[in-house]
Amino acid sequence: MNTMLSELTTMRLGGPAKAYEVVTTTDDLVSVVREADSAGQPVLLVGGGSNLVVGDQGFDGLVVRVASDGIRIDDEGMTLAAGVHWDTAVRLSLEAGMAGLETLSGIPGSAGGTPVQNVGAYGSLTSEFLESVTVFDRHRNVVEVWGPEQCGFGSHRQSVFKHSRRYVVLELRLRLAKDVMSRPIKYDKLAEVLGVPVGTAAGAREVREAVLQLRTARGMVLDTDDHDTWSVGSFFINPVLPQVPEQAAECPQYADPAGTKLSAAWLIDNAGFAPGYGRDWGRGTVGLSSKHALAVTNRGGATTAEVMSFAAHIRDGVEEVFGVRLGPECDLVNCQFDGTPQSVSS
Numbered sequence: 001m002n003t004m005l006s007e008l009t010t011m012r013l014g015g016p017a018k019a020y021e022v023v024t025t026t027d028d029l030v031s032v033v034r035e036a037d038s039a040g041q042p043v044l045l046v047g048g049g050s051n052l053v054v055g056d057q058g059f060d061g062l063v064v065r066v067a068s069d070g071i072r073i074d075d076e077g078m079t080l081a082a083g084v085h086w087d088t089a090v091r092l093s094l095e096a097g098m099a100g101l102e103t104l105s106g107i108p109g110s111a112g113g114t115p116v117q118n119v120g121a122y123g124s125l126t127s128e129f130l131e132s133v134t135v136f137d138r139h140r141n142v143v144e145v146w147g148p149e150q151c152g153f154g155s156h157r158q159s160v161f162k163h164s165r166r167y168v169v170l171e172l173r174l175r176l177a178k179d180v181m182s183r184p185i186k187y188d189k190l191a192e193v194l195g196v197p198v199g200t201a202a203g204a205r206e207v208r209e210a211v212l213q214l215r216t217a218r219g220m221v222l223d224t225d226d227h228d229t230w231s232v233g234s235f236f237i238n239p240v241l242p243q244v245p246e247q248a249a250e251c252p253q254y255a256d257p258a259g260t261k262l263s264a265a266w267l268i269d270n271a272g273f274a275p276g277y278g279r280d281w282g283r284g285t286v287g288l289s290s291k292h293a294l295a296v297t298n299r300g301g302a303t304t305a306e307v308m309s310f311a312a313h314i315r316d317g318v319e320e321v322f323g324v325r326l327g328p329e330c331d332l333v334n335c336q337f338d339g340t341p342q343s344v345s346s
Helices: 027-040 086-095 111-117 190-194 202-219 264-270 304-321
Strands: 017-023 045-046 052-054 059-066 071-074 077-081 130-137 142-146 169-177 253-256 259-262 287-288 297-300 331-333
Touching: 027 045, 027 059, 027 130, 027 169, 052 264, 052 304, 059 259, 071 086, 077 086, 077 111, 086 111, 086 202, 111 169, 190 202, 259 264, 287 304, 297 304
Parallel strands: 017 059, 045 059, 052 331
Antiparallel strands: 071 077, 077 169, 130 142, 130 169, 253 259, 287 297
16 A cells, blocks of 8 residues: 555645655665665655645655664764654753754754755754764765755755755754853744843753744644644745835845845735635635744645645735745645746655
């Protein structure tokens, strides 16, 4: 019986995989991908499935579930296999007296996905802690250890790994500080929950608990009983523009190497799509999270086609009001909404 991609993704979407294999070691991951490449078989790697939307037709190739495990902690940081659950790594780093990752608590998915998205939250980015990443270059058929300068970090949530299947992330090395205190708190809301002024430090474990509290309130901590968490988190990426349209001038703006970054959540909400929007749209199986306008959610029984159509509806409404065209932050495989390129799938 074929494995359904809906069983492997946090949005609970996706048709059958033609072939499916689970790998539990780094060596096996490289071996399985090499063998499939030699046979000309398309490959789709799945970690936690928290940033992946797959079409209803599924995937006509080999789906590899990356479950490689292994965490090594020393006085200067930690080394993680790609399949390690990210939040487990954050928790263990704090238990070992290592500070730095506390603001990245509660982010779903596996360690291997963090450099792909350059995952960030509450003022911290993966790239700030990344000492090296071990990658398998499928084009050159070699395993290499890269420094962060080779990863193409720069503009918001970008890397050489994103929307490309050439490189397989095998292992991360993170440099962390031996400390019980966090780095200075940058976000007003987090500082408010902690009861400290912005720009000051707090206990790293207390910061983790505050972040988990805030993420839970926004439906960003996975809960099988809460359809607000049946999502990929932020479906749309915060747009970075060389010039902000006049009609979007009031949108929160942030400096970015590629221009000005706008808040996609603000654009969506102020275009008339408040949290919870969509319950009367179509069959009522897809809608925005009741807690957060940036999360497109499966309300139960949704198809990928319905999600793509709904996402296009939101995107078009924002563009009509503000002149800004939103794009997906998530990885789309065998699905697209109105001309948005789908991910390379092999």
